[in-house]
Amino acid sequence: MHHVTANGIDFAYVEHGDGPLALLLHGMAETPRVFRHLMPVLAEAGYRAxxxxxxxxxxxxxxxxxxxxxxxxxxxxxxLHDELGGDENAVIIGTDWGAYTTWGAATAAPERWAKVVAAGIPPLRFMRxxxxxxxxxxxxxxxxxxGVADQIVRQDDFAYFDWQWRYWSGTKPGADLASDLEAGKNALRExxxxxxxxxxxxxxxxxxxxxxxRWEAGPLLAELPAQPTLYLHGTEDPSVDAKTLADIVAALPPGSDGVMLDGVGHFPFIESPEEVNELVRAFLAP
Structure with missing residues (x-):
């Protein structure tokens, strides 16, 4: 782990590779570990992941x-873009809460991010x-x-997260989320x-x-990115279907794309890493 101070917060981070910044943002009960399959691919493609x-x-x-x-x-x-030396060639990639953040960051500062990848959380206007x-x-x-959630969630070694990850994962053969779930629990034990x-x-x-x-977050998610965007969604995650995905892609700027990942739930970067890695690599290629 390395550390950098950005926006008044001391951030711990992992990195791989050299080149334009590729910022990877995780979600709820996750850690940077969920990007362990993608980071070497990004480094090989010439990015500092x-x-x-x-x-x-x-x-x-x-x-x-x-x-x-x-x-x-x-x-x-x-x-983080600024403190990590990002420039106009940087890309931003996020899943779950990281996707909410990605949609908002890409529209708030389009000059910072050349391309956008989001997974699991569609643009607000397309939420089911x-x-x-x-x-x-x-x-x-x-x-x-x-308030009682603070007590219940941590019972029996975060058994709630065990259930939640089963509930939101898909049916992809061979997907093993156990080590990522354990890492997520460890990040939230205190x-x-x-x-x-x-x-x-x-x-x-x-x-x-x-x-x-009066919903404060609404305006922050109201706009669509002006940059080419790749949106990834699992077929086992019911918040988006194939028709909605087509509508999302049609509304995004030229050069954008969207893919439904067969048998995948809400954790595409670890449920189907080889497929996701190839899709992201191809999308980011010049």
Missing amino acids: VAPAMRGYAPTQVPPEGSMKLADLIADANA PLDPEMIHKLGHFFFFQM PENLRMALEAYRQNFPIATFGTD
Whole structure:
């Protein structure tokens, strides 16, 4: 692990390769480890692949003011671009919460990011409506609002995360997520780290304003990137279907693409690494 201070936070990160910056942003109960398959591919393609532990996730610093708001996550990504020596050829890649951050960072500072890759979280305007099935599937958004979640999630060595990862993973043969899940648990073992991970939901999807015109995160996710964008989504993740994927690609700028990954759930970088690596490599090729 290396360390860099950006946006007032001490970030721990791993890196591989030399060249233009490729910033890799992980999601909930994940660590930079989820990009271990992709980072050598990016290095071979001529990038300096950097995967930080997001704010609040050990060994990165817990934010002193306790903010896990999307505006700060976006500011983190764009500050990391500057502190890590990024230029106009840098690319940004994110999954889950890292994808929320990627969408926001790419639109907030398009001059910093030449290309964009997001997985698992579509642009806001294409999010599936919260019908009963999706309300059930996204139950953790509502459960994490409860103060008691801090206690329940950590019971029996984070058995809740064991269930959640099974619930959100796909049917791809040979996918083994156990080591990544264990790393994610370790990053959140201290109470303040787990609280920050839950605060990302509490602060960005608050019960009183989520979905209203007072929802703070909404405007940060309203725009689409102006850069060529690759969007990846698993067929076993019901928040996007093939028709919606086609609509997403049609709305993105020229040079963009989207791929449905057969049998993959919400963890494409570790459920189907060879397929994802090839798709990202081909997309980033000059």
